[in-house]
Amino acid sequence: MSLVIRNLSDQLVDLVRERILSGRVPPDGPIRQDALAAELGISKIPLREALARLEQEGLLKSQANRGFFVRSLNRVEADEVYALRLKLEPDVMALAAERADEAEHQAAINTLATLYQVTDEGGDGVGAFNRAFHMALLRPSNQPLSVNILERLHILSERYVRKHLEPLGRDERANDEHREMLDAWLARDGQLIRELTVAHIRKTMDDLMVQLDADD
Numbered sequence: 001m002s003l004v005i006r007n008l009s010d011q012l013v014d015l016v017r018e019r020i021l022s023g024r025v026p027p028d029g030p031i032r033q034d035a036l037a038a039e040l041g042i043s044k045i046p047l048r049e050a051l052a053r054l055e056q057e058g059l060l061k062s063q064a065n066r067g068f069f070v071r072s073l074n075r076v077e078a079d080e081v082y083a084l085r086l087k088l089e090p091d092v093m094a095l096a097a098e099r100a101d102e103a104e105h106q107a108a109i110n111t112l113a114t115l116y117q118v119t120d121e122g123g124d125g126v127g128a129f130n131r132a133f134h135m136a137l138l139r140p141s142n143q144p145l146s147v148n149i150l151e152r153l154h155i156l157s158e159r160y161v162r163k164h165l166e167p168l169g170r171d172e173r174a175n176d177e178h179r180e181m182l183d184a185w186l187a188r189d190g191q192l193i194r195e196l197t198v199a200h201i202r203k204t205m206d207d208l209m210v211q212l213d214a215d216d
Contacts, residue, residue: 008042012050015040020059020070021127021158031060031068058156073159075212081156082205088150089134090197092141093181094190100140105186108136112175112182119171126165127158133178137185137193163211164204177203 016036019025031051037044051068054060058077060068071077100108115129131154138147165171177200184192 008046009049009053012040012042012047013053016050016054017057017059017155018128020054021155021162022125023159023162025070027070027072027159029070030066031070033067057152073163073212073215075209077156078160078205078208078212081153081160082201082208085150085153085157086198086201086205088146088153089138089201090194092138092143092146092150093185093197094194095143096138096141097185097188097190097193099142100185100188104136104140108133108182108185111136112178115178116175119175126171127161130161130174131155131158137181160208161204164208166211170207174200174204 016031025031033044033047033051037047040047051060051062055062055068059071061071062068111129111133115126115133118125118129134154135147135151138150141147165174177196181193181196181200184196
């Protein structure tokens with residue numbers, strides 16, 4: 001496998017991030033820089049730069065003389081990430097519902113359809129398409145700073161989404177909530193989309209706290 005030289009740093013960040021979020025590199029697992037650099041046909045210098053960026057995103061931690069490791073899932077981080085989402089996401093979602101055009105409506109509909117398909121197939125991309133669906137409902141707000149912050153929070157959320165969906169039937173419940181959110185968003189019902197977004201995030205948060213406490 002090799003990478004195009006153009007924008008190498010961004011490509012490396014995206015590639016390693018996807019491996020972390022998909023669970024291919026588990027929590028507390030090391031990033032094996034020699035093996036990864038050899039696999040990709042690159043030097044370790046741009047790879048280390050990419051890993052440093054992922055540490056800034058909150059996905060990795062570095063240890064002196066040992067390298068980079070995937071951060072563990074923990075209750076404190078999950079509580080902070082979801083609490084921040086609760087503060088920002090409902091209002092941005094409502095504003096996006098007000099401002100979205102027909103092309104953005106169709107994009108959101110298509111993204112949810114793909115999420116349903118991936119869920120039915122038991123695919124590994126459920127977390128990624130969950131994030132894509134939420135971002136499709138947020139970007140039309142035309143609030144770039146808020147959307148950028150929320151996208152980063154959703155990246156941090158994605159591993160917790162995978163954890164949240166482990167119990168049988170949890171993914172179907174989440175998609176039922178997504179469908180209700182989409183219907184309210186398409187109807188430009190700002191108050192309802194706020195309420196549904198708050199309920200959706202709170203349910204996920206409450207479930208996660210129970211799961212993470214059980215793992216301790």
